[in-house]
Amino acid sequence: MTPPLSVSDLRKSYGDHEVVAGLSFALRAGECFGLLGPNGAGKTTTLRCCLGLIRAESGTITLTGEPVPARAREARMRVGIVPQFDNLDPDFTCAENLVIYGRYFGLEDAAIRARIPELMDFAGLAGRERADIKTLSGGMRRRLSLARALVNDPELLILDEPTTGLDPQARHLIWDRLKQLLARGKTILLTTHFMDEAERLCDRIAVIDGGRIIGQGSPRQLIDTLIEPQVVEVYGENAPAWAAAEAGAFSPRVEISGETAFCYLADAETLLEHLARQPGLRTLHRPANLEDVFLKLTGRELRD
Amino acid sequence: MMALFSLRWIAVWRRNLLVWRKLAFTSVLGNLADPLIYLFGLGYGLGSLLSKVDGMPYLLFLASGSVCASTMNGATFEALYSAFSRMQVQRTWDAILNAPVSLEDVVIGEWVWAASKALVAGAAILIVLTIMNLVHSPLVLWSLPILFIVGLTFAALGLIVTTLAPSFDFFMYYFTLFVTPMTMLSGVFFPLDQLPPAVQTLAWLLPLTHGVALVRPLVLGVWPADIALHLAVLGATALAGLWLALHLARRRLLR
Numbered sequence: 001m002t003p004p005l006s007v008s009d010l011r012k013s014y015g016d017h018e019v020v021a022g023l024s025f026a027l028r029a030g031e032c033f034g035l036l037g038p039n040g041a042g043k044t045t046t047l048r049c050c051l052g053l054i055r056a057e058s059g060t061i062t063l064t065g066e067p068v069p070a071r072a073r074e075a076r077m078r079v080g081i082v083p084q085f086d087n088l089d090p091d092f093t094c095a096e097n098l099v100i101y102g103r104y105f106g107l108e109d110a111a112i113r114a115r116i117p118e119l120m121d122f123a124g125l126a127g128r129e130r131a132d133i134k135t136l137s138g139g140m141r142r143r144l145s146l147a148r149a150l151v152n153d154p155e156l157l158i159l160d161e162p163t164t165g166l167d168p169q170a171r172h173l174i175w176d177r178l179k180q181l182l183a184r185g186k187t188i189l190l191t192t193h194f195m196d197e198a199e200r201l202c203d204r205i206a207v208i209d210g211g212r213i214i215g216q217g218s219p220r221q222l223i224d225t226l227i228e229p230q231v232v233e234v235y236g237e238n239a240p241a242w243a244a245a246e247a248g249a250f251s252p253r254v255e256i257s258g259e260t261a262f263c264y265l266a267d268a269e270t271l272l273e274h275l276a277r278q279p280g281l282r283t284l285h286r287p288a289n290l291e292d293v294f295l296k297l298t299g300r301e302l303r304d
Numbered sequence: 305m306m307a308l309f310s311l312r313w314i315a316v317w318r319r320n321l322l323v324w325r326k327l328a329f330t331s332v333l334g335n336l337a338d339p340l341i342y343l344f345g346l347g348y349g350l351g352s353l354l355s356k357v358d359g360m361p362y363l364l365f366l367a368s369g370s371v372c373a374s375t376m377n378g379a380t381f382e383a384l385y386s387a388f389s390r391m392q393v394q395r396t397w398d399a400i401l402n403a404p405v406s407l408e409d410v411v412i413g414e415w416v417w418a419a420s421k422a423l424v425a426g427a428a429i430l431i432v433l434t435i436m437n438l439v440h441s442p443l444v445l446w447s448l449p450i451l452f453i454v455g456l457t458f459a460a461l462g463l464i465v466t467t468l469a470p471s472f473d474f475f476m477y478y479f480t481l482f483v484t485p486m487t488m489l490s491g492v493f494f495p496l497d498q499l500p501p502a503v504q505t506l507a508w509l510l511p512l513t514h515g516v517a518l519v520r521p522l523v524l525g526v527w528p529a530d531i532a533l534h535l536a537v538l539g540a541t542a543l544a545g546l547w548l549a550l551h552l553a554r555r556r557l558l559r
């Protein structure tokens with residue numbers, strides 16, 4: 001079976017700046033694949049190349065079996081896209097948005113209208129067919145964007161930061177719907193910088209930075225292989241000073257961020273005993289998670 | 305190259321039609337109000353001071369030119385403000401590009417749409433003139449396809465400006481430096497032979513002049529002279545303008 005999307009040795013530069021620097025990955029049918037990376041890592045550029053919206057300097061892309069960009073339009077027939085910034089049509093109602101969008105796929109109005117109740121129901125928007133887009137909340141808009149992306153019954157769904165800017169309730173609803181789609185056999189490619197989202201949804205993850213993949217595997221594999229299993233976070237005014245002077249004796253790797261020291265280690269017992277005798281330092285002992293992996297791979301500096 | 309073009313632009317055109325249908329009454333009222341106020345204000349007011357212009361009452365001279373100018377304005381406003389809003393503010397073009405529709409389809413859809421809306425604006429004025437018994441010959445029907453071509457010409461020029469514009473404010477340059485002087489020089493308000501010879505030569509380089517030269521005689525019920533030349537200028541401007549607008553749109557959006 002051909003993969004829904006495969007990318008090999010993709011390169012794209014703007015001026016001297018190589019935004020995508022030899023990226024290769026392939027999706028398996030029916031999986032959820034996450035592209036993770038800090039701002040400016042090349043995620044959106046990669047997606048735009050995959051859709052044939054920008055031309056890469058080199059590399060090959062096959063999307064739903066079609067070569068991109070040569071047959072990008074045909075490839076997009078079987079892909080649904082939820083963009084990072086909502087671009088629903090504000091001149092129309094919810095139902096009109098779906099009809100108009102379906103026409104871009106060459107679908108007959110009657111065929112689209114027949115699917116509207118199911119799509120609106122899936123989006124948790126049943127009964128709002130005639131509602132104006134301007135009256136919808138952010139979460140409702142995102143769900144309508146998801147419904148719009150399903151209007152052509154795509155085999156592959158691409159979501160660019162699907163829950164950015166949503167409240168927890170709205171995020172959980174989106175996650176639930178994406179899991180339903182996976183259960184129906186759809187393939188999903190998503191970009192995110194929410195690690196809990198990636199850990200919850202993705203079967204496999206590629207962490208990209210500087211236009212390169214710097215870690216790839218299932219969330220569990222990445223945590224097991226790339227990072228120490230335990231983390232002790234130490235807070236307080238004196239935490240940086242303590243970390244600089246003493247933490248090294250207990251923990252092979254210590255990172256300081258503001259007034260917090262992060263100690264990564266295999267066995268936390270002796271460190272915790274030591275910390276119990278330090279007044280003024282508060283501690284949190286927890287298993288390592290995907291965010292720790294992400295920060296280890298991409299560093300703690302701010303990306304703007 | 306052929307693979308870039310398809311009939312998918314019709315879906316883009318229909319999208320705009322659906323928006324227009326929601327506001328059609330207001331839109332046509334807007335198409336009519338401004339030109340008719342000028343037409344009758346200037347036509348009767350100023351016209352009463354003049355005996356005849358080019359052998360006809362000034363009202364008729366102005367009316368037959370205004371049809372063309374209104375069509376140009378209709379296409380220009382749609383290709384500037386409305387298209388820019390869809391491209392830059394609402395991100396409608398981005399949404400469409402995620403579907404199996406190319407940027408060429410989007411720009412061509414906008415181009416034909418702006419010309420269609422312009423045709424409505426021009427035709428609305430012709431209907432009013434007919435009701436007022438100012439138009440008598442069936443030849444006027446031939447002005448409709450011409451007005452559509454005038455619409456395509458100015459829609460293409462407008463889309464060039466739109467794909468270059470950083471913001472809405474930019475459009476003021478286009479109006480002040482191009483549209484307004486052209487309207488003055490193209491024979492809408494007074495015959496070209498009132499101008500110094502050098503300025504007349506310049507006037508014949510402006511597409512609106514050729515539009516007026518075709519539409520005015522048809523409204524008055526006579527066949528225009530040099531039909532092929534005028535059509536060639538309008539058609540060439542429309543196609544060259546579209547080609548440039550497509551190029552600029554690719555540079556702006558597909559990077």
